[in-house]
């Protein structure tokens with residue numbers, strides 16, 4: 001399923017919603033993954049209309065890209081229920097989150113906690129795998145407080161359970177999102193398993209991505225923050241050249257805002273704040289823009305702020 005894939009945008013809660021995923025696809029991404037979906041929330045609550053729309057709209061029978069939905073949780077039964085619910089939609093694979101470091105998730109024994117309680121991770125993966133005909137992947141870190149001594153064994157076990165691919169953030173949970181990535185550990189994993197592995201962690205250029213692939217023998221890379229900041233990398237790394245100036249980025253902001261408005265209505269102005277900040281990150285003189293979008297609660301005000309930002313020197 002992942003053959004010839006070199007670059008996958010990472011799932012990111014509050015960012016990789018339907019509008020951003022559609023933008024990634026438009027720029028040529030061949031795989032997109034949903035934000036993490038709580039198995040607890042699905043178990044106790046009624047699935048929101050937004051979630052249903054978000055899962056339904058990747059109705060892509062032309063096979064031009066594949067769509068994965070990511071679930072998280074610690075209870076095998078609830079994870080199975082979540083997988084069964086998701087399997088009703090045009091989803092190509094289910095990804096299990098074993099990498100989220102945030103306290104709220106860890107305290108529920110989900111996300112990166114599963115790197116500590118890996119027997120539970122195996123149980124969840126086995127049960128989810130048995131409950132759906134969709135391929136199942138896992139996004140992991142390489143340990144919890146420290147690099148797991150048995151990380152290669154953990155990955156080999158996941159492979160033996162029938163996991164289709166691994167997305168590996170080359171840091172422990174306690175390293176959160178910064179510091180050097182441990183690419184040497186990924187090299188050990190790729191030497192031990194045959195399933196596709198995508199290397200993840202602070203990759204922000206095509207050159208660095210090639211270095212990581214060389215060093216780790218990974219099939220490709222998964223990119224989070226940088227992809228959200230510059231969704232055009234899916235085309236530009238494939239050879240299409242763009243002049244990345246304010247005009248170009250403002251056009252993307254406006255398009256993104258319109259897509260968000262059609263999904264969220266006026267709430268798009270609030271929802272898109274973080275994303276618009278990411279877009280403007282590399283440009284000087286963006287302070288006023290950031291203030292304006294943080295104070296805006298209407299799509300019109302945000303649109304005007306974008307137009308002012310475009311024309312600012």
Ligand SMILES: Cc1cc2nc3c(=O)[nH]c(=O)nc-3n(C[C@H](O)[C@H](O)[C@H](O)COP(=O)(O)O)c2cc1C
Nearest residue numbers: 010011012013035036139169201202203223224225
């Ligand atoms: C704001 C934010 C939200 C994230 N949400 C998720 C998520 O929902 N699921 C997940 O597996 N990882 C999530 N991550 C982790 C990213 O997928 C990725 O592993 C991490 O950011 C490292 O990659 P990067 O350095 O390329 O950003 C999130 C990261 C950030 C910064």
